Amino acid sequence: MRVYNPDNSRWQDFEIDTPQNPAGLVACPPFFDMHTHVRLNGQEDYESLQRAAIKGGYGAALIQPNTNPRLSTKTVLNRHIELAQNAVVDFYWTCSLFGELQPDNERVLCYSNDGIEYDTLDILNAFRSKEPHLVLDHSQLYEVGGIFYEGTEKDLSKRPLSSEAISIYRNVLLGLECGFERFHIQHVSTKLSLQTIDILRKYAKVSCEVTPHHLFFSMKDIKDTNFKINPPLGSEEDRKSLLMGVKKDIVDVLATDHAPHDEKASDFERAPYGTSGIEIAFSAFYTTLGDFEKTVEKMTISPRKILGLKTTFDFDNLTVIDPEAEFVVDSKNFVSKGKNCVFDGIKLKGKIVGVKLKGRWVYWDGEFLFDKKESFED
Numbered sequence: 199m200r201v202y203n204p205d206n207s208r209w210q211d212f213e214i215d216t217p218q219n220p221a222g223l224v225a226c227p228p229f230f231d232m233h234t235h236v237r238l239n240g241q242e243d244y245e246s247l248q249r250a251a252i253k254g255g256y257g258a259a260l261i262q263p264n265t266n267p268r269l270s271t272k273t274v275l276n277r278h279i280e281l282a283q284n285a286v287v288d289f290y291w292t293c294s295l296f297g298e299l300q301p302d303n304e305r306v307l308c309y310s311n312d313g314i315e316y317d318t319l320d321i322l323n324a325f326r327s328k329e330p331h332l333v334l335d336h337s338q339l340y341e342v343g344g345i346f347y348e349g350t351e352k353d354l355s356k357r358p359l360s361s362e363a364i365s366i367y368r369n370v371l372l373g374l375e376c377g378f379e380r381f382h383i384q385h386v387s388t389k390l391s392l393q394t395i396d397i398l399r400k401y402a403k404v405s406c407e408v409t410p411h412h413l414f415f416s417m418k419d420i421k422d423t424n425f426k427i428n429p430p431l432g433s434e435e436d437r438k439s440l441l442m443g444v445k446k447d448i449v450d451v452l453a454t455d456h457a458p459h460d461e462k463a464s465d466f467e468r469a470p471y472g473t474s475g476i477e478i479a480f481s482a483f484y485t486t487l488g489d490f491e492k493t494v495e496k497m498t499i500s501p502r503k504i505l506g507l508k509t510t511f512d513f514d515n516l517t518v519i520d521p522e523a524e525f526v527v528d529s530k531n532f533v534s535k536g537k538n539c540v541f542d543g544i545k546l547k548g549k550i551v552g553v554k555l556k557g558r559w560v561y562w563d564g565e566f567l568f569d570k571k572e573s574f575e576d
């Protein structure tokens with residue numbers, strides 16, 4: 199089978215034992231999602247998340263801190279570790295920038311303020327009181343409000359397009375002043391934000407990620423409440439600039455922001471933010487970018503390097519893909535408990551066929567292989 203190793207950017211042919219004939223298929227290392235939400239409130243647990251991740255070709259995911267209760271104490275962290283102890287997917291955690299839990303470089307890889315409302319003083323106080331470490335930054339001026347960016351026809355379209363960039367500038371500069379050195383800007387949604395990140399790279403180590411939905415859709419596509427996403431969808435100019443940002447490597451990481459909700463309210467004001475997408479993320483990225491190698495690099499070794507994890511390639515961990523297969527997204531078939539997906543009804547190219555983790559095939563052609571003879575407990 200043709201195998202792409204993003205470590206040395208090379209394609210090579212290898213004899214690989216697979217559950218079925220692998221003709222026409224290619225392989226690469228399993229993906230790493232740097233931005234995953236697990237709900238633990240009936241809408242996504244570690245078991246459903248693990249299946250969704252595997253179906254999407256992922257072997258590891260970094261959990262954001264806005265769980266219920268928040269990832270801000272050792273007790274909560276231990277509960278998560280316990281819930282995920284039999285998983286074959288490697289779960290890692292972030293800790294709230296506003297709590298007492300600290301990164302330990304083993305399970306808790308960094309701080310994150312994702313999904314937690316804060317203001318300037320909150321973030322300044324956090325930077326002043328914490329031991330410096332990598333920060334994942336959800337950049338938002340919460341006091342401005344607005345569900346959508348200005349420019350849509352909706353009443354709730356009150357967020358200025360510049361507000362994300364202003365928050366990126368504020369958060370990184372405040373962190374720098376307090377001794378923090380490394381920042382990873384989450385789900386960048388505007389052209390101005392990318393330009394801001396480019397400027398800030400003169401002063402600090404700043405990496406960033408984009409989501410499949412911000413690369414694929416813009417504000418003119420907003421239909422139903424599945425399109426209520428935070429940050430909101432930008433203009434067509436923003437979308438094109440994000441695509442260019444990936445091509446020119448201004449964007450380091452492709453992340454899902456997998457945010458499952460079983461069903462969303464139909465009015466925009468009441469519906470929660472987020473789209474469930476870990477099981478179709480590769481296909482969405484590959485369809486949008488049309489560049490297999492870049493897609494794989496930014497879904498595998500880029501996040502691992504930023505988080506200080508090993509990136510060496512091995513044959514015990516593989517994701518097998520049919521790069522030519524096309525399918526129409528139907529979230530009713532998701533194994534995630536989150537059926538809220540902006541890509542519903544959209545035709546995508548590139549399908550995950552198999553996943554091998556820690557030396558054994560755990561998924562092949564729609565079937566979870568651990569169901570048959572072994573459970574995760576083995």
Ligand SMILES: [Zn+2]
Pocket residue numbers: 312313336384385428429
């Ligand atoms: Zn966020």
